[in-house]
Amino acid sequence: MNSLKNGFKYSRPESLKPSRHLYCAGCGHGIIHRLIAEVIDEFGVREKTIGIAPVGCAVFAYDYFNFDVTEAPHGRPPAVATGIKRVSPDKIVFTYQGDGDLAAIGTGEIIHAANRGENITVIFVNNANYGMTGGQMAPTTIIGQKTLTTPNGRNPHNEGYPIKVCELLSVLSGTKYLARTAVNKPAHVTQAKAAIRKAFQNQIENKGFSLVEILSMCPVDWQMTPHDACNWVENVLMKEFPLGVVKDIS
Amino acid sequence: MKKILLQGNIALCEGAIAAGCDAYFGYPITPQNEVSTHMSRRMPELKRVFLQAESELAAINMVLGVSATGKRAMTSSSSPGISLKQEGISYLAGCELPCVIANVTRGGPGLGNISGSQADYFQSTKGGGHGDYRLIVLAPSSPQEMYDFAYKAFALAEKYRNPVLILSDGYVGQMMEPIKISNFKSQISNIKKDWILDGCAGREPRKIRSLLMADGELEAHNWKLNKKYETIKKNEVKYETYNVEKADTVIVAFGISSRVCTTVLQLAKKDKKKIGMFRPITLWPFPEKELSAISKKVKRMVVVEMNLGQMVEDVRLAANGRIPVDFIGRPGGAIFTAEEIYEFIKKRI
Numbered sequence: 003m004n005s006l007k008n009g010f011k012y013s014r015p016e017s018l019k020p021s022r023h024l025y026c027a028g029c030g031h032g033i034i035h036r037l038i039a040e041v042i043d044e045f046g047v048r049e050k051t052i053g054i055a056p057v058g059c060a061v062f063a064y065d066y067f068n069f070d071v072t073e074a075p076h077g078r079p080p081a082v083a084t085g086i087k088r089v090s091p092d093k094i095v096f097t098y099q100g101d102g103d104l105a106a107i108g109t110g111e112i113i114h115a116a117n118r119g120e121n122i123t124v125i126f127v128n129n130a131n132y133g134m135t136g137g138q139m140a141p142t143t144i145i146g147q148k149t150l151t152t153p154n155g156r157n158p159h160n161e162g163y164p165i166k167v168c169e170l171l172s173v174l175s176g177t178k179y180l181a182r183t184a185v186n187k188p189a190h191v192t193q194a195k196a197a198i199r200k201a202f203q204n205q206i207e208n209k210g211f212s213l214v215e216i217l218s219m220c221p222v223d224w225q226m227t228p229h230d231a232c233n234w235v236e237n238v239l240m241k242e243f244p245l246g247v248v249k250d251i252s
Numbered sequence: 253m254k255k256i257l258l259q260g261n262i263a264l265c266e267g268a269i270a271a272g273c274d275a276y277f278g279y280p281i282t283p284q285n286e287v288s289t290h291m292s293r294r295m296p297e298l299k300r301v302f303l304q305a306e307s308e309l310a311a312i313n314m315v316l317g318v319s320a321t322g323k324r325a326m327t328s329s330s331s332p333g334i335s336l337k338q339e340g341i342s343y344l345a346g347c348e349l350p351c352v353i354a355n356v357t358r359g360g361p362g363l364g365n366i367s368g369s370q371a372d373y374f375q376s377t378k379g380g381g382h383g384d385y386r387l388i389v390l391a392p393s394s395p396q397e398m399y400d401f402a403y404k405a406f407a408l409a410e411k412y413r414n415p416v417l418i419l420s421d422g423y424v425g426q427m428m429e430p431i432k433i434s435n436f437k438s439q440i441s442n443i444k445k446d447w448i449l450d451g452c453a454g455r456e457p458r459k460i461r462s463l464l465m466a467d468g469e470l471e472a473h474n475w476k477l478n479k480k481y482e483t484i485k486k487n488e489v490k491y492e493t494y495n496v497e498k499a500d501t502v503i504v505a506f507g508i509s510s511r512v513c514t515t516v517l518q519l520a521k522k523d524k525k526k527i528g529m530f531r532p533i534t535l536w537p538f539p540e541k542e543l544s545a546i547s548k549k550v551k552r553m554v555v556v557e558m559n560l561g562q563m564v565e566d567v568r569l570a571a572n573g574r575i576p577v578d579f580i581g582r583p584g585g586a587i588f589t590a591e592e593i594y595e596f597i598k599k600r601i
Contacts, residue, residue, distance in 0.1 A: 049453035050453065052320075055461075064459035064461060067457070069451075069457045070452050070457050071449075072320045073460060073461040073463060074343075075316075075339050078316075081305070081310040081316075082313050083317060084317060085314035085315060085316060085317020085319075085320075085321075085325065086320060087317075088301045088303065089318050111307075113306075
């Protein structure tokens with residue numbers, strides 16, 4: 003263990019640019035970016051990594067990550083990743099997608115990339131709403147959750163039920179590793195990093211499709227303080243989306 | 253040179269392969285299924301990538317991924333499928349990513365039918381997707397041109413970092429003719445690509461994007477694109493003329509319609525009628541200057557299209573009211589006989 007006494011310095015990973023994040027106070031994206039950057043540094047693959055940014059709050063991911071990043075149309079990162087990885091199998095390719103991107107408009111792309119067993123890593127940030135557009139209902143919005151477009155709370159008779167992506171993908175033979183984590187408290191951040199590490203390691207070892215779902219805070223659109231948002235993840239969101247490794251046959 | 257008998261759709265594949273196409277992605281739709289069938293065999297033989305995508309959306313975005321790495325990618329489809337690809341095509345144009353898209357058109361609107369048609373002229377040349385952008389659009393009229401234009405399309409795409417659309421149709425796609433195969437090895441010179449994503453070893457990281465939110469950034473990008481489009485207009489207009497010098501009536505037709513009109517020219521010659529033909533090969537950039545010049549010398553133009561009148565608008569703009577520009581069209585996948593076109597023209601001259 004490093005400690006301050008031994009001269010430990012908490013420094014910026016090389017895979018993160020020294021740019022200022024534009025994320026809201028208390029948002030989980032900054033933590034998740036850092037975890038990915040740390041893992042890429044630890045594997046020493048920064049110079050052969052190609053990231054795919056989504057449409058959503060992380061649309062500017064290329065301004066924060068210090069490696070090659072491309073944009074993709076909303077929901078299409080798994081198809082873009084497929085194209086990149088198929089012609090560049092030596093590169094480390096990952097998508098960074100929100101719940102609207104991956105579980106609504108991009109449902110087709112994620113299911114088929116997973117089913118083909120594409121040797122890619124998917125980082126799926128679930129904050130139960132569309133953050134960038136102001137907090138509309140997402141496919142992962144929980145029953146009763148008030149959003150911009152469910153002013154009386156999500157009603158399953160009208161809007162259906164929250165989609166459990168890891169469980170949904172777990173029945174596909176092409177998926178090798180599916181885990182749900184969170185970044186609302188330090189213990190969970192540590193677990194999230196271990197899962198991200200595993201998901202990249204699988205790709206490096208050519209084991210196939212890995213996805214890490216990360217429950218994340220969106221205090222501004224949830225209309226909570228950052229502290230309350232962390233507690234809401236713990237006490238409410240995690241009841242609907244239990245943490246853990248959903249599938250590991252890697 | 254040796255000739256081989258090839259179907260238009262297969263010739264398209266072989267032209268792309270000759271150009272060094274690294275990856276092909278497609279989704280089944282008639283009348284272009286021979287393309288994915290052929291590619292599913294040929295590409296793996298050559299240790300290149302073939303993948304049947306789950307949707308047209310996925311196919312065009314797989315193309316986007318390949319193109320972002322600097323490799324050569326192609327997708328093909330037919331009209332309804334090309335409509336689905338428009339989102340990706342707009343992104344490719346905005347991100348300035350080269351690629352080749354082939355539309356072996358069928359009748360529309362909607363699911364339409366599976367006959368050849370020229371009803372996608374507007375979609376191909378006036379946008380299709382959202383935003384201010386242009387595609388280079390090549391219109392082959394024979395299997396030979398399916399081969400040649402597929403090859404040429406990759407060169408143009410890379411030269412200008414722009415998607416190129418091959419606007420074919422079900423007739424040209426399904427037709428079999430002897431074609432000349434020049435060389436199956438890529439002759440395209442390797443342009444230095446200083447924009448590709450191949451890992452940031454020894455250089456600063458790169459990003460590919462069309463989202464430009466800073467003040468004035470998007471306007472500047474659009475002006476930059478416009479400058480490129482103006483260069484393309486200056487350099488890349490292609491067309492063919494037949495007996496235009498001695499004509500007082502000029503037929504304007506592209507693709508399969510121009511094939512039918514070559515018979516009309518023979519009928520007219522027999523009757524000693526002075527009819528010529530102008531065939532745009534690039535539909536964008538459109539040969540507007542050339543048609544404008546012709547409109548100053550002849551008495552009349554007749555535009556022949558397998559639709560309800562699309563290219564005729566561009567011909568009328570070029571003629572700018574100087575002479576009558578008549579139109580004869582057959583929509584819904586119907587094809588003309590040379591006689592019906594000739595009768596139509598005779599009534600007007």
